[in-house]
Amino acid sequence: MNDRTAGCVDGYYRNGTSGTCIKCLPGYIGPNCSVPCLEGLYGNECQQQCPSSCSICNIIDGSCPKDMINTTxxxxxxxxxxxxxxxxxxxxxxxxxxxxxxxxxxxxxxxxPLPQNFTFTVQDPESEAGRNIVNPACGSIYENI
Structure with a gap:
């Protein structure tokens, strides 16, 4: 380190021409102002928070990039x-x-396939043969009366 860059406290940098310590520009902190603001912060000494309309803002003025507006x-x-x-x-x-x-x-x-003993008959409802059919296996409901 030479005398022109050494000796300033955090938050200041040494002017190469005059040799005096100058406060960091907005958006920067640390030794020789070498550290940019952390994500979500901006301004003098990185003390201001980015607007809620963007998660990442310009570290100098806090403006939101056009493609980052309302990112959340x-x-x-x-x-x-x-x-x-x-x-x-x-x-x-x-x-x-x-x-x-x-x-x-x-x-x-x-x-x-249908079972082999399955039979299906269709009878005309108008014919007399189709009325009062009793299944011989079941018997008639009138047999025991």
Missing amino acids: SHLIQRRSRSAFYIVTTFGCVTVLALLLVLMFYIYKLATQ
Whole structure:
């Protein structure tokens, strides 16, 4: 170190021409003003907080970069939107899977062969033969009266 850069306390730097110690410019702190403000802080001695409309601001004047304005709310909206899409997609896939299972079950039932002793007869409801049919195996409800 030479005499021109040494000897100033934190928050000051030595002017190379005059050799005097000068207070750090806004946005910088530390020995020889070599440390920029931490994220979220700006200004003289980094004592001011960035506006709530941006998470990172200009270390000198606290202005928000145009692409960082409302970053927090955009992230929340993006996360909410992506969660909505995930839930919606999962719901649709679940419904489709259930429909496929149901269609497969109906197909299996429809293509299953009928038992050999199964008979199916259709009778005309207008004909007399179709009225008062009693299954001989069950008997008549009037037999014991």
